[in-house]
Amino acid sequence: MSALSLLLSPLARLGAAVLGLCAATGRIAIFAGQTVSHLARPPFYTREFLHALFQIGWLSLPVVGLTALFTGGALALQIYAGGARFNAEAVVPSIVAIGMVRELGPVLGGLMVAARVASSIAAEIGTMKVTEQIDALTTLSTHPMKYLTLPRVLAATLAVPVLVAVGDAIGIMGGYLVGIARLDFNSAAYLRNTVDFLEPWDVTSGLIKGAAFGFIIALMGCYYGMNSARGAQGVGRATKAAVVAASVMILAANYLLTEVFFSA
Template identity: 80%
Template structure:
């Protein structure tokens, strides 16, 4: 019994230490925003890597999700004779929840893993030490540009994902479910409120911050060798995904709880 309690205690302490360590890491990253120098070249490169190159995967995910959502809502709504709600529910579902969450998860899979692997490899091959000896702070040079780029790029990806997802729903609605195109669009536009869209973009920014922070944190704390980098990559994706779901719930409570 004592051994079991000790084991639980160790796990809890270790989890708390990890939370504290991630929080300090995130705070230090943000604090570098206020302290020059800022590495613009690394920021632009990160913006292209995280934003531009994630467009296809986010767009495709949103397109098929929008289409599937239209089919599901039509099937469910038809039980109550409420098929007409398809355009409005697809729109609200995409912009409030599915656009930000799926966009965030796809970016987590693509970007958190790549950041953790890149920085982890740099650590293992002493490139991080080399940066320090060359009077360059790794947090400023590696972490801040990536975190800032992800925080700014993911809302844009979410906006694109929202539009593509709604378009996917529109295509299925018009071509498969027999909706009139003009009516479908009118229902979508009439039903959506500005806050529906803006709240999703705020979520996107939060998810972008989480994804890049977890990628950088696990990369910087990577263990030795290929196994260490592999473990860092896996931890980055898993922790970023779980934190996205947790943050999504908290933000939804903040934004929409009555």
């Protein structure tokens, strides 16, 4: 190998990686567009949608609730310890509430749902692909995107904001429990501080983030499932890729939405 090609080889690899990333982004964008376009075209599979709503929404409630409870408690301890450095311990209730509803509720809730739901959707659809169930759907005059993708994406887009709202409330409650049990806050004062400093937009922005994260989670699960390679290894890779992609996209989307909602 010549010196020049040795010198250029890392650049070529970098270029190939960038091109690969652009191509994957394009494919995901087309997949998302096709999914949304099916919303306007009948038939709509209500039973599949309700089933997905139950699987994604109801069954994710324990994991989201527990995550929020412990996060709220830890947040109260951290803010109290940090606030004590400049005699600002009293801000604990308001910072816990704002931190939960604006950031930690949607992001941690989204990441927990991504781990639980994106993996399960990718594994289920990936297995359907390798066992020819998706081909079978087509031969039975049923569009796989209408039957599998749209109900899941719609259900996740609607269910995750509700999970975020429940998670917000439980997280604030976690902070409250730690506040009165460990940090000697007065119960009524803690609650008053929480409510007084919380604005409607704090809550609404978190719910909008939740809807965006729900869309991303189900879309990644469906995309990687539908494009799963053959065999157990192929399904395993699709599952892993779905969780990684959904998690990274949630964090990136969170930054972008925070810029849009709160930049001065």
